[in-house]
Amino acid sequence: MSLPTQRHQDTIDTAIRALHGRTFFAAFPENPSPEIYGADADRLGREAFARQRNQPFTELLQAGPEQWVGQEESPYEQQPLGVRYPFFSPETLLTRAQASFEPWRKLKPAQRAALLTEALDGIKDRFFEIAYATMHTTGQGFMMAFQASGPHAADRALEAIAAGYEEQTRFPEETRWEKPMGKYNLALMKTWRAVPKGVSLVIGCSTFPTWNSVPGLFASLVTGNPVLVKPHPKAVLPIAIVVAEVQKVLAAYDLDPNICQLAVDADDRLIAKELAESPVVKLIDYTGGSEFGTYLENLKGKTVFTEKTGVNSVILDSCDDLDKVAQNLAFSVSLYSGQMCTAPQNFFIPAAGVRVGQEQVPYEEVVQKLAAAVTSLATNPKAGPHVLGAIQSPATYARVQQLTLDGGRSILPYGPVPHPVYENARTCSPSIHEVEAARIEQYCQELFGPIMLVIKTQDTQESIRLAAQLAREYGAISCGAYTTDEQVKEQIMDEMSLAGTPVSFNLTGGIYVNQNAGFSDFHVTGGNPAGNASFTNPEFVIKRFTWVGFREPLEA
Amino acid sequence: MSLPTQRHQDTIDTAIRALHGRTFFAAFPENPSPEIYGADADRLGREAFARQRNQPFTELLQAGPEQWVGQEESPYEQQPLGVRYPFFSPETLLTRAQASFEPWRKLKPAQRAALLTEALDGIKDRFFEIAYATMHTTGQGFMMAFQASGPHAADRALEAIAAGYEEQTRFPEETRWEKPMGKYNLALMKTWRAVPKGVSLVIGCSTFPTWNSVPGLFASLVTGNPVLVKPHPKAVLPIAIVVAEVQKVLAAYDLDPNICQLAVDADDRLIAKELAESPVVKLIDYTGGSEFGTYLENLKGKTVFTEKTGVNSVILDSCDDLDKVAQNLAFSVSLYSGQMCTAPQNFFIPAAGVRVGQEQVPYEEVVQKLAAAVTSLATNPKAGPHVLGAIQSPATYARVQQLTLDGGRSILPYGPVPHPVYENARTCSPSIHEVEAARIEQYCQELFGPIMLVIKTQDTQESIRLAAQLAREYGAISCGAYTTDEQVKEQIMDEMSLAGTPVSFNLTGGIYVNQNAGFSDFHVTGGNPAGNASFTNPEFVIKRFTWVGFREPLEA
Structure with missing residues (x-):
């Protein structure tokens, strides 16, 4: 299938304008109403979630798992969900990520942005399923689970796609540079590439498994970096669905699904440290406790984005x-x-x-x-x-x-x-x-x-x-x-x-200090020990790639 | 005097366009010809340099020096220059820098950009004096000394001013955010501030005393951070003139000259480490050897920009x-x-x-x-x-x-x-x-x-x-x-x-691999161990401040 570059450009351009206007904008409606999402959407989502319980999660396009693992339980039932996920050793995950790097980085930013925006459409179709999965892993009430893990997360993902696309296209791909030297001009053809940094690791938390992970996930992907998503072992299903939808789009366009892999811990083998310390991993996004976050921030040779804890x-x-x-x-x-x-x-x-x-x-x-x-x-x-x-x-x-x-x-x-x-x-x-x-x-x-x-x-x-x-x-x-x-x-x-x-x-009425809005509120400023990431300011995306220039004389 | 906000806006806007066009642009002519710089410019510059020798450098508006120090010698003469600079203890420098922070950060980005652009005009008038000072500290030939320390450095400084101004004005200062809630709108007035990180330390090198230091110096200043300029003890005079010109403009507009201080080493007291390790210092720009650069990069709680060594x-x-x-x-x-x-x-x-x-x-x-x-x-x-x-x-x-x-x-x-x-x-x-x-x-x-x-x-x-x-x-x-x-x-x-x-x-003829051009070539990409800074990509300026937002309900 040819790449869907044009199909999503309006969405991306609108999102970029919203980022700079910073007034209200939502690409994904937060209201889980039948009028918006369809009369059966809720029921179908609930059924899809129910069917997944006590079953292996077989949607991922990652071949040859070493074992099937799962530790989730519902805070509402205090019972296991029973979903089992394919486990791969860090070596396998890293080798596959590296192999997927070349074709992914060689796409144009516009092509990657379009593919990822298309993946959001697939995710949108599963908002209710993701909502129930979120509810029964995090304990969120249904409405928050729907909004935070569904439309709000998708908006934050689109924000990251838009910001990443904008930053990568903010300087010309090529220009003719002519310096007047008096009697003649010195002329150079110059080109630039936004070069991705390499394999990216996204480490999720147990309370907001998609909302906190998709900004880093989509920011790394849109800038050309393959991503390993390492969810919290107690909150896998919501982000597993997101990864599966990204892989589905990649495969539909004959791209390597390993560009975006789910990397779960086994019950007896936690892999976050091993992945983080691998020299192959260049970028890390992390949400969670301060101790592990600070350990990650201090790893040498990595670009690390954290959201740790704060006292508000x-x-x-x-x-x-x-x-x-x-x-x-x-x-x-x-x-x-x-x-x-x-x-x-x-x-x-x-x-x-x-x-x-x-x-x-x-x-x-x-x-x-x-x-x-x-x-x-x-x-x-x-x-x-x-x-x-x-x-x-x-x-x-x-x-x-x-x-x-x-x-x-x-x-x-x-x-x-x-x-x-x-x-x-x-x-x-x-x-x-x-x-x-x-x-x-x-x-x-x-x-x-x-x-x-x-x-x-x-x-x-x-x-x-x-x-x-x-x-x-x-x-x-x-x-x-x-x-x-x-x-x-x-x-x-x-x-x-x-x-x-x-x-x-002076908040009163229907707006609360803990809420913040995609495309308007920067989430975490990066300006204090609570974290160095900010959804989504320019820094959140530009640190994922390097500008490299090339030049060659032209006949003047 | 009222702040010169409008007077320099054209220059800044032109520079921003140049940054994004990346074709040839120079605000300061590189040709030291009498037609451009005046028939007497060369002679006057040479004389000004000669007069400064064996004298205290009294132009700085920094009161009460503890001693007068100087170690420069001319690689052409293998003789001391004899210029002596006022020495201040790190405590004095840091206290003054902190005191100057509040008025400086409270100016608008446009005001700071205008003041700094005005300082470049003063520096331009001293290009020849700076050239001779550079020649007789670094050993550069006259033509390189003129171009690198004069117009090319000033262009790089303007580039940093322009990039800093652009990044600080890229999001709105305020917006009315209205979220449709069905029967009514939730309305918030939102404002944002680009908050400078704090005191900035710029550590210079012996071979390019202005060219390598002015990007960090002007990038930190335009984003609201007071700067301490710690030159290499063997190459002080060129950057001392730059600092003096910045102070002159600050004083002319009734601002604290300590917003930009010269911080020289004494012969028996090197102050770079003491300054760098002070918790007051939040930003560090460094050009020089890898060992010290890596030490700086590893300091906790600092944003550090380095240009270290590389093998080309x-x-x-x-x-x-x-x-x-x-x-x-x-x-x-x-x-x-x-x-x-x-x-x-x-x-x-x-x-x-x-x-x-x-x-x-x-x-x-x-x-x-x-x-x-x-x-x-x-x-x-x-x-x-x-x-x-x-x-x-x-x-x-x-x-x-x-x-x-x-x-x-x-x-x-x-x-x-x-x-x-x-x-x-x-x-x-x-x-x-x-x-x-x-x-x-x-x-x-x-x-x-x-x-x-x-x-x-x-x-x-x-x-x-x-x-x-x-x-x-x-x-x-x-x-x-x-x-x-x-x-x-x-x-x-x-x-x-x-x-x-x-x-x-395939370079032949009049362009060489070691040259690079302001507004067009990114200098150092930040993508390998030679350094993490790049003149001047967005990262070089946005890491110097933090976006912080405020919001309050409006009557809908």
């Missing part, structure tokens, strides 16, 4: 309507039980309380309002279970259960959240602890999960100082701030900008 | 006119006595010789032709001394004198090159040694200076393999190749592109 702050100074603020924050803390890299953790509240309109609301009243809002959401049977979802790992659940903070005070204990469908679901409501501002060691680490810390500060100046210090020294991916004072607002922007942390001001 | 290859396969090839290569080896990071060192010639038109010229004849061309240039009293210039350091001179290669053969010994003006000039003609292809340890290191190695290979395939391997493993900044075979040419392009090395094909 909320600064409460003043607002118009404290109830709306509390509801908004309660939702942010509860959404997917705080298992989001953008979830707020540390709430800085001045000892003198928060100014609301003309009134000063005392500290304790603010704290109790937050607690009441959290309880109200968690105990609302129509909302709580769906917003909170389930807790992905037993370790996160244990952290919530066992958390005690020396000298701190428990403001709200975690409680049960019965799920209307899955009685075995691993769930709990968020707990709230008060810690002393001076005990920074108690709140400078990410406490992943539904845990909220309240920190009483001397005043908003101390709140800002601590939030900025935490972001600078320990990393942060989001910050929420509530203030009606323009000077305070500017100060927060200035100090958090130096700490490389985006700030959402 | 010439691949001889086939050509139309071997005499013209030999003349071109002899010039490349001789230019500034091989003290250029782009100078060719390793000449790969097949054992069966080189195909010239329809004829096969034997290996030994090719080698002798190269040697004859080198001798002819070096012994031509009208050309030799001016092309070769003088040898910057006694260490380089000693290397040429003492070089013996076990098992190798001397093809041409170095010889004297009397200088018509400076009888004490430290000069010699290039030496040529033949080494065995199998003895890669003999030619895998840079032998800085007028040294040419000839390597007899089995065939062109081996030549390509070795040249690519050297570039990949040891670094290379340039490659010359001569072939009339299109397939061989494509193979060289492909293999050298994977080694991140630009290739000049």
Whole structure:
């Protein structure tokens, strides 16, 4: 089949314009409605997911597996999914990736961009299946699982394709260079190539198996690098479907499917380190804990993109309507039980309380309002279970259960959240602890999960100082701030900008600090220890290739 | 004085267009003719340089020096210049740089770009003075000293200003984001800031004191970072003049001159490491040897741009006119006595010789032709001394004198090159040694200076393999190749592109492999161990700042 260069160019051009306009744009509708996705889409997706259970995943075009492996279990059922994936040794994976490099790098950027955009169409047809796979690996509620793993991830992938295509075509492929030398011209024909760096490794996490992995995956592919996708062993299926769809398109155009391989761990053999340390691997994308991320960042001779952990702050100074603020924050803390890299953790509240309109609301009243809002959401049977979802790992659940903070005070204990469908679901409501501002060691680490810390500060100046210090020294991916004072607002922007942390001001209603939008919000700035990657700024794509020039004299 | 934002916008816009057209463009004429620069320009520059000798350099707006220091000597005279510079302790330099950060980062990119472009005008007025200062610190011939340290450096600086300005204005400062939610829109006002990383350190080299330092200097400044310029102690004056001109413009607009400080070593206190390791320093630009460069690259928490050493290859396969090839290569080896990071060192010639038109010229004849061309240039009293210039350091001179290669053969010994003006000039003609292809340890290191190695290979395939391997493993900044075979040419392009090395094909006449042009040739690709910087690709500027976004709900 001839390459689909023209067919997707409009989509790519539109995406590039969106990247630079940074206003609302979505190529993939986030609403899982029958009108958009078809009357049967939900049912078909659910059935496809059900059929896959307790079966080998045979869609991949990777021949000769050494064994079949799988460790996933549903946080809703606390039962194994039973899906088994083909395991290949690192040697096999690397040899095949290397062999696939030459044909892939020799395509034009426009050809790679078109193929990858075509793969997104295939992925779109499986959004519901991916949603159920995500729900039953990560514990996300259905709506988040659909949106985050489906359309939002596909938009982030398209963003990476568009940015990669734009950067590779931003300088001419060739030009005639003529230097006037007085009586004659010196003339050179010059050409340039955007040369991919080599084999790329994408290491996924257990909570956002597609959303966090597809930007690196598609950014590396569009810039000509073969990719090995190493998912978290507890969240394979959603990204396995993505890889299968990419391979399907590659094969349809007679390209080597090993350009994009799934590289799963065996139950008894974790392969991430072995792959990462191979001299063949030049690029690494990683989402996960800081320790392994920092180890990767320190590997020599690699270009590494990380999203590690951060401690996100909320600064409460003043607002118009404290109830709306509390509801908004309660939702942010509860959404997917705080298992989001953008979830707020540390709430800085001045000892003198928060100014609301003309009134000063005392500290304790603010704290109790937050607690009441959290309880109200968690105990609302129509909302709580769906917003909170389930807790992905037993370790996160244990952290919530066992958390005690020396000298701190428990403001709200975690409680049960019965799920209307899955009685075995691993769930709990968020707990709230008060810690002393001076005990920074108690709140400078990410406490992943539904845990909220309240920190009483001397005043908003101390709140800002601590939030900025935490972001600078320990990393942060989001910050929420509530203030009606323009000077305070500017100060927060200035100090958090130096700490490389985006700030959402005065959010109430239907938008939350933990959400961010493809084509508009840069996700992770790269400006603090929370990670060096940013979806998708130019740096995220240009570090994946090298500009190399060639020149030769022309007859003038 | 109000900031000159509009006055220079045309220059900057033109430079941005040139960056993307990549055809010939020069904002600063390279011809030191009286018609262009004024009838008295040369004499005035020479006099200004002469007046500065044996005097303190008092132009800098840096108050309260701790002592006055200077170690420069002229390679033409082998006598001290006697210029003394104000020395400040690292603590003083860093404290002042930090204090200057806030006002500088709060300017708009357009304001900074305009100020810096205005500084280039001041530098232009001193091109001749800078040329003599360069000649008598580096040993460059006058013409190279004028062009490289004057107009070519200023063009590279403008390139960095333009690229930095473009990248900082490539995304909107603000936008209204409206997401349709069915019956209503969710509306956010979003703003973004390009946040500079912090204090920047630029470490210069002894051979190209302005050309190699101004790209990093101006790239850091235009992106809002205060800069400390730490020159090589043997080549201070040219860049001191540049710093003084930048400070002059800053002061004229009531800005802190410490935004750009000269940071010289004292005779008994080298400060580069202390500055580099300070947590205050976030950005480092470095030109020089590999050992120190690699140490810098490995510092934690810094963004480091390096141009270290490389081993540059010439691949001889086939050509139309071997005499013209030999003349071109002899010039490349001789230019500034091989003290250029782009100078060719390793000449790969097949054992069966080189195909010239329809004829096969034997290996030994090719080698002798190269040697004859080198001798002819070096012994031509009208050309030799001016092309070769003088040898910057006694260490380089000693290397040429003492070089013996076990098992190798001397093809041409170095010889004297009397200088018509400076009888004490430290000069010699290039030496040529033949080494065995199998003895890669003999030619895998840079032998800085007028040294040419000839390597007899089995065939062109081996030549390509070795040249690519050297570039990949040891670094290379340039490659010359001569072939009339299109397939061989494509193979060289492909293999050298994977080694991140630009290739000049079939150069004869007035253009040489070691030259590269601002706004057109990327200098150093960043794709091999010779360095991770590239003048000036987008990466060179965007890693100096962080995109941070802010958002707040709007009434829809």
